[in-house]
Each structure stands twice: as structure tokens, then as C-alpha cells.
Amino acid sequence: MCFFLTDKEDLKKEKKGKGKSKVVCGYPISIFFIVVNEFCERFSYYGMRAVLVLYFKYFLQWDDDLATSIYHTFVALCYLTPILGAIVADSWLGKFKTIIYLSIVYAIGQVAMAVSAIHDITDSDRDGTPNNMTFHVVLSMVGLFLIALGTGGIKPCVAAFGGDQFDDHQEKQRRTFFSVFYLCINGGSLLSTIITPILRGQTCGIYSQQKCYALAFGVPAALMVVSLVVFIVGSGMYYKAKPEGNIMLSVCKCIGFAIKNRYRHRSKAYPKRKHWMDWAEEKYDRLLIAQIKMVLKVLFLYIPLPMFWTLFDQKGSRWTLQATTMDGNFGQLVIQPDQMQTFNPILILTLVPIMESVVYPLIKKCGFNFTPLKRMTVGMFLAALAFVCAGVVQLQIDKTLPIFPSTSESQLKLLNMGNNQLEVHLPNNFTVHLPPAQASEEYFTYKEQEVSISIGNPPVTETIPLVKGKRQTLLIPPTIREEWIDDLTSKPEEGNNAIRFVNGLATDLNVSTAAVNFGIIEPLTSSNYSLLKNGKHTFSLKSGSQSCEYTIKFGFGSSYTIFIPSTFTFGPNCQESVTEVEEIKPNSVHMALQIPQYFLITAGEVMFSVTGLEFSYSQAPSNMKAVLQAGWLLTVAVGNFIVLIVAEIAKLPKKWAEFFLFASLLVAVCVIFSIMAYFYTYIDPTEIEAQFSQEKDEEDEDEKDKMRKTEEHVTKRGSVKSNDSDNAFKLSKM
Structure with a gap:
């Protein structure tokens, strides 16, 4: 039955130090x-992070490698700053003030990111590129640093602060709180990775079709402000424990003293100790030293763990970039590349209860001792398999990608703008037959500076200059003219389609659609490329008083030149006389092929991360669980730095090769970890602490006995001396 505390009960609770909060159904x-x-903060963080690598690539115009490097540097900082937050909270400010102050820093960082994505496009700058790029880069880097400081700083404080709100008799409610707390983390992550890519997909600006990253960052910024306000509103109800000193500092001081003392007494005159930490016994309590030994034993096992996070966090960078070259059409639902990340929280919420209630009990019934370290080993292997899958998918994508010219090559396509079939003679005795108003099916690659082309019978020959590293389409009227247009040399961004029109009419042509106005196209010229989303688009074609509508359906990542021939007739059947020249084929590898790699990496996360936290908690001394938590978060940071190091050293030109490299490295590390796990002996920290506490109690009791005997001896001797003095006095009187 739910009830509210009375004023007297409130007073009793307040005297115990647990704040002024009412209790409903047993919960403060x-x-x-x-x-x-926590829900709003996680929405803010994961929402911003979901679109971050695409913001780097498409807004700041960075290449894949730089975008990936900055992304992983940011993630690494987010997992380094929790150590700072824990020290500040436990040593000086306390959890409440630390959360407040760093949340303000966090919110400022999110606002800075939103402002950095606001366009300053002028009328003359219609390509969607910000004019003052330095401003955007600097402001976004400042924003990311503040976010890393804020989200990392409050990470070790919020959950512990929530646990502080419960009394000792509310252990059941406290466990429920942590379950709900974990649910909020995944709920916020799930919703944000669905919503922010949709917001990013909106168009911003008057003159450009640039994606709206300002909105995608602005909503997480607003949620962070809401998070801060909600937390402050409950201020009067919280129990705010005072800082009692950080155990991590004590651990570091004890380890430092042991190393210093061992180095000072390195001569053979001093007896050897069983463990190098025993050299701290001269200054520190034996129980503390024993606890540190337990922690170091677990931290030693942490050494191979960063490689798992090296692979895991690439789902937000390399895998998202991979998805931009894939087909996201799922029938009635179109998935954006950054929305594929939603499979991770969905699968976590599904796999955690399945593993706990079905898989692990089934393995146990089969008689297999599936220890925590064995689970973590399997989790690492699953992550390696996920990257093998990613590499296989990348191989399939590479097969569908066009071969663009190198810096020493030129590529040429031919477009027959006339009404008669043309016979075109190219170098190396190669002949192409071009039907009226049609283009060659492929590009011709040359390393020469110029080529000679002949058409007709008798042939008319013309020398055509070429540009290294470019793709060009040569426009051929009845006779060859030096009239060509530059084509794209890369896939259109974000799965969009690059469309342009070539006007073969003798009059001006005006082309527009609901999303883009191509403007007026003069005779025998082309428009610039414009980016359009996938799906059906209807174009309005006008020339003088004549007009018609032309509809075409686009996929993802294609490039088309739409040719309006001189024989074009306006009217209801104008669709039939339009020529569509496909320059870059649409993405044909479906995003659904990424689902297996997401399933494997998430299954690996459940077996590795969830089990690892449980293992660390069970093997940690009662007062040093925060130390191991900090060590665990540090492995995530180191893992993200490894991405930068390996990618920089390897510098593999093919992405599939990089995926296989990371998978191989994790398999090697997995073998090393399995050997370390084999020799690890599980301990019961509570039992060890109890033994040392008992020994200390016995030592204290012995010390008390000695002191008591000494006092009795002193008292007895004092009594004897007093009697001797009395006798001496009596004798003197005699």
C-alpha cells in the first residue's frame, strides 16, 4: 500500500540525514x-553523437579518416573525464554540486554545437558550404570539449547520488531504481538515435539544401537544459552526502609509497617481500594493502580489454559511413544511415533478459561452467565476427561502386544530341554506335592529355583536350564541337541523388520540382547538379508557353543527366521522349545486411560489458568498487585512442581491409585474454576483508591486553612505592 510520511516520520528521516523527500510506494x-x-541527459548525449560523424563529413567537409579520428577522440575524452568527476565529487564539492556545475558546462557545450551548425549562407553561396568555416570548426571543437567534460564528469555521480537517496532498509527499492536507471539510459539512447537523424534530414537555409544539423544538435541541447532544470527542481528533497575524501587518491598514494619504499630499500640487506605492495606496510594499514592487491589483480586483467571498445565504438563512425553507401529502403520505411545505430539499444533491451533467463541457465544445465571471464572471452570473439561481417559487406559494396579516374587518368562519356545515329571512332581502333539522343553506356578511360575522335562517313576528326582526375561528358551535335560538361567523381553525399538537365532544344528551358529550382537552361547547355532525396520526384518542364510534367523515381546515391532532345514534344506523353543518362548507379547493397553485424556486436556487448561490470563488482573490495569502475571506463577511452593509432599506422586504402585488420587484432587479444583468464583465481573480497578485520581485531585486543597489563603493573608498582614511603616516614618518626 502506498502512503506518505507524516511530519514526525519526515523529522526522523531527516535526522538520519536522508533529506526531506516524501516516500510513495516505498520510493523517495x-x-x-x-x-x-538521466533520461534527458542520455537523450542529449546519444542524439548528438548519432549524427556527429556525418556532421564532420558533410557540414565541415572533412574526409572519412579525419571525421573518424575526431569522433573517437571525443568519445575517448568522454570516458577519461569520469575520473576527474569522481575525484572532484568525493574530495571537494560532493555529488550534488558536481552534477549541477558540470551539467551547466554540459548544456553550454550542447548549445555551442547547435550554434556551430547554423548556416551563414549568402545569396552568392548556394552550394551549402558555410562561408566562415574556421568559426564553425572552432566553436564545434569547444562545444565537444565542454560536452566531454560534462557528460564524463557527471557519469560516476548520478547513479551513486540516486542510490544515496534510499535508507538501509530499502535495499529492494534501490535495486529496482538501478534497473529503471539502466532502462532510462537505453530508452534515451533508443529514442534519440531515431529522432535526431530525422531532424538532421530536414533542410535548412534559404539558398541551399544543406541538412539541418543545427536542429539535430538543438533538440539535444534543449533536452540537456530540461535535464538540468528538472534536477535543480528536486534540490530540496535530496539527501546530499558530504564529501569524505576520494579512495582513489588514497590508493594512488599507497601504491606510490610502496614503489618509492621498494626503490629506496633495493639493496640485499633488506629481506624480500611476498608482494611488492607489502613495502607499504611501514605506513599504511594491512587491510588497505590487501584491498589494493585485489584491485590490481583485476586491473591486470583489464589490460587487453580496450581492444573490444576499439571495435565496438566504430559502429558510430565507420559503420555509419558504410551505411551512407547502402540502400535504406525498407518498403514503407526509409532508414537513414545514422538510424541504423538504433539496432544496438533495441537488441540490448531484448538480449539482456534472454541471456539472463534462457541462454545462461541452459548452458549451466548442460554442465558447462560458463564463468564471467569465459563469457567476456566469447563476447570479444563475437565482436571480432561482427567486423568480419562488416568487411564482407564492404566487399559487396565495393563491387557496386563506380571506378573513378586516378590523378593520372581522365574519363570520357559521349552524348549524342542529334537526331541521327552516330558512328564514333575512338583511339585504339575502338568504335561506338550512338543512337539518336542517347549516351554511351560506360566511361572511356585515357592517360593521354588529349584524344582524337572521328564521326560520320566520311569521318570528321577533332582533337579533344582532357583533364586529369576528371570525368567529362562530351556533347556531340551533328558535328563534333569542343562542348563538354564535368561529371561527378564521387558518390553523392548521404545517399542523395545528383540530378542535372541538358537542354537539346533550340529555346530556353525552365526546370523545377517541389524541392529544387534548376532555373533557366539555355540551348545546348546543362544545369548544375542538384541533390534530391530518394523516392518519386515530379519535374515541371517549361519552354515559352509550353509545359509538361515528368516523373522519375530515384534510389540512393545515384547520379543522372536528364537530356531533353530537340525532338521533345510537350504534352501528356512527354515522359516518353526524355533520355535518362545514368552516370553513377544507385546503391544496390541493402542496409539490412548490416543487421547481422549489429546483432553480433550487441551480443558481444551483453556478454562482455554487462558481465565485465558484474565481475568487477564481485571481485572488488567493498570500498574500492569506484576505483574499478574508473578503471573500466578508462579501458573505453584507451580503446578509442587505439582506433586512431591503428588507422594512422596501417593507412589501408580499402575499408574492408581495415575491418579485417581490426577483427584479426581482437582475435589475437582474445587469445591472450583467455590465457590470462585461465590462470585467474576467483576471490571473495568480503571473506578476505573479514579475515584481515579479524586479525586486526585480534591485534587490537592483544594491544589492549598489553596496555591493560602495563597499567596494572604500573599501578602495582605505584602501590608498592607508596607503602615503602609510608614505612620510611614511620621509621623516621621513631
Whole structure:
């Protein structure tokens, strides 16, 4: 039955130090504010992070490697700053003030990211590229640094602060709170990775069709402000524990003293110790030293773990970039490349209960001792398999990608703008037959500076200059003219389609659609490329008083030149007389092929991350669980730095090769970790601490006995001396 505390009960609770919060159904109302705060904060973080690598590539115009490098540097910082947050909270400010102050920093960083994505496009700058790029880069880097400081700084504080709100008799409610807390993390992640890519897909600006990254960052910024406000509103209800000193500092000081003392007494005159930490016994308590030994034993196992995170966090960088070259059409639903990340939280929420209630019990019934370290080993292997899948998918994508010219090559396509079939003679005795108003099916690649082309009978020969590293389409009227247009030399961005029109009419042509106005195209010239989304698009074609509508359906990542021939007739059947020249084929590898790699990496995460946290908690001393938590987060940071190091050293030109390289490295590390796990001996920290506590109690008791005996001895001797003095006095009087 749910009830509210009376004033007397409130007073009793307040005297115990647990704040002024009412209790409903056994739960302090204050945790509601903490749960909402966490949901909004995780929405803010994962929403911003979901579109971050695409913002780097398409807004800041960075290449894939630089975008990936900055992305992983940011993620690494997010997992380095929790150590700073823990020290500040435990040593100086306390959890409450640390959350408040760093949340303000966090919110400022999110606002800075939103402002950095606002366009300053002028009328003369219609290509969607910001004019003052330096401003955008600097502001976004400042914003990311503040976000890393904020989200990392509050990470070790929020969950612990929520746990502080419960009394000792509310252990069941506290466990439920942590379950809800974890659910909010994944719920916020799931919703944000669905919503922010949709917001990014909106168009911003008057003169450009640039994606709206300002909106995609602005909504997470607003959620972070809401998170801060909600947390502050509950201020009067919280129990705010005072900082009692950071155990990590004590651990570092003890380790430092042991190393220093061992180095100072390195001569053979001093006896050897069983463990190098025993050299700290001269200054520190034996129980603390024993606890540090337990922590170091687990931290040693952490050494191979960063490689798992090296692969895992690439789902937000390399895998998202991979999805931009794939087909996201799922029938009635069109998936954006950054929305593929939603499979991770969905699968987590599905796999965690399945693993706990079905898979692990089934393995146990089969008689296999599936220890935590064995689970983590399997999790690492699954992550390696995920990258093998990613490499196989990349091989399939590469087969469908066009071969663009190198810096020493030129590519040429031919477009017959006339009404008669043409016989075109190219170098190396190669002949192409071009029907009226048609283009050659492929590009012809040359390394020469110029080529001679002949048409007709008798042939008319013309020398055509070529440009290295470019693709060009040569426009051929009845006779050869030096009239050509530059084609794309890369896939259109974000799965869009690059469309342009060539006017073969003798009059001006005006072309527009609901999304783009191509403007007026003069005779025998072409428009610039414009980017259009996938799906059906209807174009309005006008020339003088004549007009008609032309409809075409586009896929993802294609490039077309739409030719309006001189024989074009306006009217209801104008669709039939339009020529569509496909320069770059649409993406044909479906995004559904990424689902297996997401399933494997998420299954690996459940077996590795969830089990690893459980293992660390069970093997950690009672007062040093935060130390191991900090060590665990540090492995995530190191893993993201490894991405930068390996990618920089390897510099593999093919992405599939890089995927296979990372998979191979993780398999090698997995073997090393399995050997380390084989020799690891599980311990019961509580039992060890109890033994040392008992020994200490016995030592204290012995010390007390010695002191008691000493006092009794001193008292007895004092009594004897007093009697001797009395006798001496009596004798003197005699």
C-alpha cells in the first residue's frame, strides 16, 4: 500500500540525514527527478553523437579518416573525464554540486554545437558550404570539449547520488531504481538515435539544401537544459552526502609509497617481500594493502580489454559511413544511415533478459561452467565476427561502386544530341554506335592529355583536350564541337541523388520540382547538379508557353543527366521522349545486411560489458568498487585512442581491409585474454576483508591486553612505592 510520511516520520528521516523527500510506494519522490534527469541527459548525449560523424563529413567537409579520428577522440575524452568527476565529487564539492556545475558546462557545450551548425549562407553561396568555416570548426571543437567534460564528469555521480537517496532498509527499492536507471539510459539512447537523424534530414537555409544539423544538435541541447532544470527542481528533497575524501587518491598514494619504499630499500640487506605492495606496510594499514592487491589483480586483467571498445565504438563512425553507401529502403520505411545505430539499444533491451533467463541457465544445465571471464572471452570473439561481417559487406559494396579516374587518368562519356545515329571512332581502333539522343553506356578511360575522335562517313576528326582526375561528358551535335560538361567523381553525399538537365532544344528551358529550382537552361547547355532525396520526384518542364510534367523515381546515391532532345514534344506523353543518362548507379547493397553485424556486436556487448561490470563488482573490495569502475571506463577511452593509432599506422586504402585488420587484432587479444583468464583465481573480497578485520581485531585486543597489563603493573608498582614511603616516614618518626 502506498502512503506518505507524516511530519514526525519526515523529522526522523531527516535526522538520519536522508533529506526531506516524501516516500510513495516505498520510493523517495526525489528519485523521480534523478530518473528524468538521466533520461534527458542520455537523450542529449546519444542524439548528438548519432549524427556527429556525418556532421564532420558533410557540414565541415572533412574526409572519412579525419571525421573518424575526431569522433573517437571525443568519445575517448568522454570516458577519461569520469575520473576527474569522481575525484572532484568525493574530495571537494560532493555529488550534488558536481552534477549541477558540470551539467551547466554540459548544456553550454550542447548549445555551442547547435550554434556551430547554423548556416551563414549568402545569396552568392548556394552550394551549402558555410562561408566562415574556421568559426564553425572552432566553436564545434569547444562545444565537444565542454560536452566531454560534462557528460564524463557527471557519469560516476548520478547513479551513486540516486542510490544515496534510499535508507538501509530499502535495499529492494534501490535495486529496482538501478534497473529503471539502466532502462532510462537505453530508452534515451533508443529514442534519440531515431529522432535526431530525422531532424538532421530536414533542410535548412534559404539558398541551399544543406541538412539541418543545427536542429539535430538543438533538440539535444534543449533536452540537456530540461535535464538540468528538472534536477535543480528536486534540490530540496535530496539527501546530499558530504564529501569524505576520494579512495582513489588514497590508493594512488599507497601504491606510490610502496614503489618509492621498494626503490629506496633495493639493496640485499633488506629481506624480500611476498608482494611488492607489502613495502607499504611501514605506513599504511594491512587491510588497505590487501584491498589494493585485489584491485590490481583485476586491473591486470583489464589490460587487453580496450581492444573490444576499439571495435565496438566504430559502429558510430565507420559503420555509419558504410551505411551512407547502402540502400535504406525498407518498403514503407526509409532508414537513414545514422538510424541504423538504433539496432544496438533495441537488441540490448531484448538480449539482456534472454541471456539472463534462457541462454545462461541452459548452458549451466548442460554442465558447462560458463564463468564471467569465459563469457567476456566469447563476447570479444563475437565482436571480432561482427567486423568480419562488416568487411564482407564492404566487399559487396565495393563491387557496386563506380571506378573513378586516378590523378593520372581522365574519363570520357559521349552524348549524342542529334537526331541521327552516330558512328564514333575512338583511339585504339575502338568504335561506338550512338543512337539518336542517347549516351554511351560506360566511361572511356585515357592517360593521354588529349584524344582524337572521328564521326560520320566520311569521318570528321577533332582533337579533344582532357583533364586529369576528371570525368567529362562530351556533347556531340551533328558535328563534333569542343562542348563538354564535368561529371561527378564521387558518390553523392548521404545517399542523395545528383540530378542535372541538358537542354537539346533550340529555346530556353525552365526546370523545377517541389524541392529544387534548376532555373533557366539555355540551348545546348546543362544545369548544375542538384541533390534530391530518394523516392518519386515530379519535374515541371517549361519552354515559352509550353509545359509538361515528368516523373522519375530515384534510389540512393545515384547520379543522372536528364537530356531533353530537340525532338521533345510537350504534352501528356512527354515522359516518353526524355533520355535518362545514368552516370553513377544507385546503391544496390541493402542496409539490412548490416543487421547481422549489429546483432553480433550487441551480443558481444551483453556478454562482455554487462558481465565485465558484474565481475568487477564481485571481485572488488567493498570500498574500492569506484576505483574499478574508473578503471573500466578508462579501458573505453584507451580503446578509442587505439582506433586512431591503428588507422594512422596501417593507412589501408580499402575499408574492408581495415575491418579485417581490426577483427584479426581482437582475435589475437582474445587469445591472450583467455590465457590470462585461465590462470585467474576467483576471490571473495568480503571473506578476505573479514579475515584481515579479524586479525586486526585480534591485534587490537592483544594491544589492549598489553596496555591493560602495563597499567596494572604500573599501578602495582605505584602501590608498592607508596607503602615503602609510608614505612620510611614511620621509621623516621621513631
